[in-house]
Amino acid sequence: MPAPQPVIKRLDHLGLIAAFCREVGLPDIIDRIIPKYSEHKVSHGDAVLAMILNGLGFHSRTLHMFSDFFETKPVSKLLAKDIEAHHLTDDVLGRTLDALYEADVSALYQAIAEHVVDKLGLKTDSVHLDITSFHVDGEYAQDDDINAIKLVKGYSRDHRPELNQVVLELICENQAGLPVYMQALSGNTNDAKAFSEVTKKHIHCLKAAQNSRYFIADAALYTEDSIRSLDEQKQKFITRVPMTIKSAKEALLALRPEQLTHIGNGYSGCWIDANYGAVTQKWLLVHSEQATKREEITFYKNLDKNAAKELKALGQLMKKEFACAIDAEQAMDDFASQCHLIGFAQKTIIKEAVYAGRGRPKKGAKPTGYRYFIDATPYTDLDKVKLAKLKVGMFILATNDTDSADLTMAALLEHYKSQQKVERGFRFLKSPEFLTSSIFLKKPQRIEALLMIMTLSLLVYASLEHKIREQLNKTEAFFPSMVKNKTTTKPTARWVFLKFEGIDTLELDGQSFITGVREHQLRLLKLLGQLYEAVYS
Template identity: 50%
Template sequence: MTYPSSKSLDHLGLVAGFCKDIQLAQYIDDALGGSNERKVSFGQLFVAMLLNGLGFTGRTLHMYSEYFESKPLDRLLGEGISADDINDDALGRCLDALYDKGVSSLYQGIGERVVNHLGLDCQAVHLDSTSFHYDGQATPEGEFGHIRIAQGYSRDHRPELNQVILNLICENQSGIPVYMKPASGNNNDMEGFKQIVKAHIGSLKAAQASRYLVADAALYVKETIEELDARGQLFITRVPQTLKEAKALVTQAPILLFTPISQGYEGVSYDSEYGGVKQTWLLIRSEQAYKREQHNLNKRMLKAGEQARKSFKQLSQQRFACIQDAQSAIVKWRSKQTVCDVNARAIEVTVYANAGRPKRGELPTRIEYQITGELCTPLISRQTALHQLGLFIIATNDVSDDLDMASLLSSYKAQQNVEKGFRFLKSPDFLTSAIYLKKPERIEALLMVMTSCLMVYASLEHQIRKTLKDKACYFPDQKKKPSQTPTARWVFQCFENITVLYQAEHIPLVMNLKERQHIIINCLGDVYRRIYS
């Protein structure tokens, strides 16, 4: 006698539906090659890893079989697949095959399929990087080819741990990653961005037809912007305020005529030819940043004042052989101060042969000099600092009239889409911010899997929002008010407790479907209806 059983479908049907919509498993199988010896193809295993990643369980490879025991694999992956088929050996071979094929080029092909499927125009793409710490030993340089697990600047504030770097390029409308590139843990952003520009920006531009490449200040390196301009690639990037020309522009801020751009922002344009590339610089003052930095300025000035007091105390305890040495020391101390100044002078100190009080009539053996004075904080120092708060510079080599100040600022601010994706990848509910695999090759492949999870998540969110608006439908938000812009996470949560009931000699029955879930399913189309029917 066969007893009825149930499997948890939940939101995984949405993930599987999107993978089927873009024929992701077939694309992976065509790229990696099929084999009659495998019961589950590499493409199906790849989709299984996405289902696990977007199941928000954080399970490692050897626990996949256990995870899929409670899932309706016939609907998610295909008929005849059991949980035991999705084991760590099969998944490891899949990761190895992904690495051998080249994860960056393989992922770029997936990104092209997604962009075409969603009909995105990709006016701009955004480049950024982050790090993932690794719970294991570092690898010797050059031993494993492309990436090296090593210590480096940690975005997680864990400098004691080894790590790997992930570079992402995302399109500007929905934040979907269209390109990914793993890098060694000690890789510098400036060097990494330079390599991506030289090796891949041409093919990416041809595939996505993106007009602008947007990035933070790490892209603004002389060699990199020269390369971009030579390739005809327009860029929008933040200018490091450590540059001499940038410092000079910020210093002139009090006398410049700023124009309102949008709420809380005002700016002024400036022509530059840094690196031999004709550019427009936009000096922007942010009201919100000004308030935030003003609070930080007070703290910095107090800290700098205390440090100045301690350093001057040490200076005043020193003895100098001549007055010229003492005056030179005062000048040197002043040159290191950013906040404080001193009304200092050198005084004579008589030195006798013996310690203690000199005898009557005893003459000093020599005259030394000691520094004394009163510290102060000039008001002009604070006023100058206040005038430079909330300022940042954006540069572009688009010197035509097509890009006004508002568009330039808006394009740069969309950079937060990449940072939003990094927060998603590092969420405790996702795979994990740490990597446990031992082989660097498989770590590189796993980074591709993680990026593909972000791609599916962002794509579903974009598609749901677009179809809700196109069909004039609404989905209830957390306050049960109609909305056309739900997050994918909220939609996933609303699909909890959907199960498939299996009974002998009966058609499987999908249970616990509610009206709000039907809204999403009907908007997304037939592929999703078949999974949830």
């Protein structure tokens, strides 16, 4: 009789992820909201945990290789149930994604996120709104579900405009960068419109926003509807002001260098009172020395080129034929509003008669119609050039918090710069190591559910990073740093995951052993708690 062969499975960092998900009760929450009603071996909560493990496995495989991923993993230890790799099929994946969609992915995610925030004891000062897009592969037929997202072409942030897009909107809290709200949107969604919708319909029921002092977003938030909606809900906001607004241009043109006050770290600023969208607010005009140095060279280099480009575009417009004077005037007005360097000494509409036949019309012939052309005399508008120069290294921040004495220039700037937390989350989701760089599933509804799984993975990643750093800060720094022979109390979760490579389970004669655990890993596991130690014992 041959001797039994040992079976080795890779545990690595996946035990940390599984332990955290069980600690916060993530699978149980899902099973309570969407319980399974059939005899399937894997519940929806188990399947979601498996997908998160797959997503945070950093293996660069697409999601359809779901079951293959678990062939070399100790599934029963990770899921803490009598489940094996062959139970985790594509059918299980699809069934769970369908159930998530039916349960309303945004509402379900919000319930989970609020529970995790409470579990971690996070006290948020602000929440941050942002939006990004992913391209989707394959052809999708139009669905009868009017509530399903539309996979259509739109603005592509990953530079694949030829492909259909899907948009993900996130709101993140500022302490750990946890996404507390997510919504999948159609590929052609306009940022400003999406931000307006979320401020009107969702902020009032978002616990993290209610507990936060500030709601922060980029310039897409700064529309009359959005800021008025926030102000009416007594929600303080901080946002960037688009330079296309007339009053913003006027503020920059009226600014004198001596008005700027030093803020620190290469920034200087000036307060001005403002009223936009019937909302009383104050603006901080900010000048960045680093941005000025970086952008000034490009500005002068491109000044003549951009002016020539506008003149060329004017020449093409003047050759264009219009059916009526109103159309010609509208086209000229639209063009003039887009010119950043040239102005117009005169703008006229030329009316030309159209006659039947070729050649010169006979004397007394009546025209069969008229056509219209634009005639304009351009010049270099020095005010526009001055404004363009002023924009180099300058930006404007707006807030409706006009009474707080502790909201200094430095504090306002720091609050806005923490917007990078949500941008960091988007970079994580777009990493080629995470799930897949593009998306292909059979139905738009499943793509919407997959975006929830991706956001849940980001939630777990950011939460685990926060927990590890918090525990390390309570003791002496000992976890290995990326710098040789150094230690750190602020490792990224990705670095911790890399330092947990090489841990395996060994199954022999019906017994299971953990191999490859090193000293720094044992010490971290002890800090994290018994649940984490149990997975690696």
